[in-house]
Amino acid sequence: MRRGNIIKLVALVLFVAVAVALSIKPLVDPAKGIPLGLDLRGGVHLVLQAEPNKNGALITSDEMDKAKAIIAKRVNDLGVSEPIVQVDYDKKRVVVDLAGITDPDKAVDILKTTAKLTFRDPKGNIVLQGDELTDARAGQGQDPNQGFIVNLTFSSDGTKKFTDLTTKYIGQQIGIYLDDKLLKNPEVRMPITNGQAYIDHYATLEAAAKDAVLMRSGSLPVSMSIAEKRQVGASLGIDSLHKSIKAGIYGLIFIFLFMLVFYRLPGVVADFSLIVYGLIVLWIFWMFRVVLTLPGIAGFILSIGMAVDFNIIIYERVKEEVLAGKSLRAGIESGFSRAFITVIDAHVTTFIAAMTLYYFGTGSIKGFALTLGVGIIASLFTAITFTRFVLRLIVGISPKLETTWFGVRRAI
Known part of the structure; x- marks a missing residue:
């Protein structure tokens, strides 16, 4: 049993290490990796103003919906990755964000003409x-x-x-x-x-x-004029991305050290789980072509903090069970069971808030909500399932581990 647990643990560590090594290139590839938004990749921000109808009639919401559909179709024909097209019904405007566009004037000419x-x-x-x-x-x-x-x-x-x-x-x-x-x-x-x-x-x-x-739209054309055209430089986007990555790395280093100092061996497991969590989230972003923006990165980093918080809740419950006189194995099982409802409640309420933001929000708010929601689901898996599995393997290798390795000052 002990030997089998050692083999499983080593195999798991090697598998994650290989997954990390193999994931770096495809995830950060500029062409096929996780798509970046306008604020990170650069591009053009356009505001198209609907002109009054020739007969003097007021422009309706239905006409604005048609204009949006036409523009979205033309944007797709341009080959733009993950464009954002929104309607301002009050001002009769269509707002378009095109990431990666190198010729904004050509895009403007295509988008503002009347459909036929x-x-x-x-x-x-x-x-x-x-x-x-x-x-x-x-x-x-x-x-x-x-x-x-x-x-x-x-x-x-x-x-x-x-x-x-x-x-x-x-x-x-x-x-x-x-x-x-x-x-x-x-x-x-x-x-x-x-x-x-x-x-x-x-x-x-x-x-x-x-x-x-x-x-x-063929029977009710809406002529569009350019109310605003603003180009976002790629250098500004790259600088923002580099600063975000640097802040994320510093934050992760601090989290890793904090968990190691306060929770010892479970802290190592939590850090390992965070790596798995990060892989899961980034691969979900890649598979579903989630556009990563600065607010989206903020949502991702916030979900990392929540994942750590859930591990802390679980570990504190385990420590309480061990201090109450239970064995380390029994303390882990009981601690996870007691923390389960608390962790689920926190996940569900935060997920509801994220989905509310996604449903009612626009643009960057949707990006923040989406990355936060994906992070919540991934953290639930790692906190409840993966972390528990690894701790069981460790205790199976050595049931007589000193409880001080788990941050509990009482020998079994």
Whole structure:
């Protein structure tokens, strides 16, 4: 049993060491590593102002949603990694943050032009313009096999053209294009003469609603002008990143020393668990392409402090159990059981706060909340599961360990 625990512990340490060594390069790779936000990578910050409609009507929230959808699509066409596109409904503005952009003027020219929606026959000829589509709305199909649909409504002129189109090309596909890029390619099943059509077989309502917004934009264009253009230098972002990393390293060194001095052997286990915790969080960031910003780094560092705090709560409970006369093995089991509810409560309440910030916040606030939430989940695993597993291995190797190694001044 003892030999088996020694082998497991050594194998675990070697596995973590190799994981750390293999993780450094992919995680920090500028092209494929954890994506960095505007404040760390540099780029351009744009504020696009919606211009009044030609007929003098007030700009509606629906029009602003269309403008946002169009701009977000064009940003994706630019190949920008993890852009941030937000709407200020009161000021009728769209705020865009583009990290890594080297030619901001080109991005501005692409983003501020008015979208063009067209319907094309199978040969690629334009047969309908976007202004002949009066409405497009997402909904649930009447037949369950249809899935979610987008209902289309055409103007009187559009109805005539669409009637001719659908009569001529039954069994063939009609292309719907936005800015000369294919948006949807539905098949004509029968002549449609009443100006009411639908596109079916969307997997989700969200996907149908997204296309509906883009299609409606053809009939209600919103011209945009540049209200603000600010370039963030890459050197400023790199300097901020270096300072954040340096602060994080100093903080980790202090935490490691604190745990070693006050908790002895459990402190070593806690430091080891923190390394595992950091690996888990960073790999989650990498796999889900979480954009790392300065507020996001702050949330990550805060979650590290919480992970240490949870270990302290657990160790204090273990010390109380040992001082009450229990053996070291029994004290560990009882201490973890007593601390479990406290640790879970702290995790749940903080996680709820983080998710509230993420749901109601915008931009950098979302980044802070997301990294904090991910950190809370990872710290729960390391504090309750991983740390307990390692302590069990250590006690299994030597059940007669001196309790002073656990910060308790009483020999067993």
